[in-house]
Amino acid sequence: MADKRRFDLFADLLVERFPSASRIFDVAGGQGRLNEALTQRGRTVTTFDLRHKHLPVRHYAQRIFTLDEPCEAELVVGMHPDGATRVIIEYAARHQLPFAVVPCCSDNGMPYNPWMRHLQELARTSGFPHVEERTLSMDGRARVVLGAFVA
Numbered sequence: 001m002a003d004k005r006r007f008d009l010f011a012d013l014l015v016e017r018f019p020s021a022s023r024i025f026d027v028a029g030g031q032g033r034l035n036e037a038l039t040q041r042g043r044t045v046t047t048f049d050l051r052h053k054h055l056p057v058r059h060y061a062q063r064i065f066t067l068d069e070p071c072e073a074e075l076v077v078g079m080h081p082d083g084a085t086r087v088i089i090e091y092a093a094r095h096q097l098p099f100a101v102v103p104c105c106s107d108n109g110m111p112y113n114p115w116m117r118h119l120q121e122l123a124r125t126s127g128f129p130h131v132e133e134r135t136l137s138m139d140g141r142a143r144v145v146l147g148a149f150v151a
């Protein structure tokens with residue numbers, strides 16, 4: 001069972017690290033709990049996921065997030081986004097946006113630590129000059145990979 005605190009902890013980190021990002025894409029956002037947490041912090045958030053049953057958040061795009069999604073955000077994020085992890089980084093790179101992901105499972109069976117290294121390397125080779133890692137104070141997969149074009 002994933003830690004229920006993860007949405008507030010991640011939302012706090014995002015607001016602290018990216019204070020000027022007011023429009024946020026929350027990719028693979030499940031029920032929309034991160035959307036709710038970020039909305040409470042004054043952000044405008046669109047969640048992308050396939051869930052029929054979700055919270056009554058203002059913007060919920062019930063579809064798979066792809067590189068073709070029109071860019072209406074200043075930050076792209078994902079909490080435990082499974083198969084959407086790489087596309088978050090690639091999309092952010094394409095649109096020169098910052099990103100933050102809290103990876104869990106890889107999309108190809110790669111163990112966790114190599115997966116984390118792979119994602120950081122993907123960010124660097126995609127053009128991000130600033131790639132950093134933080135850790136949320138919670139149980140379970142808590143390491144965050146962040147990328148930005150300005151420090």
Ligand SMILES: C[S@@+](CC[C@H](N)C(=O)[O-])C[C@H]1O[C@@H](n2cnc3c(N)ncnc32)[C@H](O)[C@@H]1O
Binds near residue numbers: 027084
């Ligand atoms: C482990 S769940 C995490 C959900 C939520 N972020 C949370 O922490 O509870 C992974 C979610 O990723 C979604 N997902 C995977 N690939 C996706 C994609 N390309 N676009 C949108 N959602 C995706 C799945 O539908 C699923 O809801």
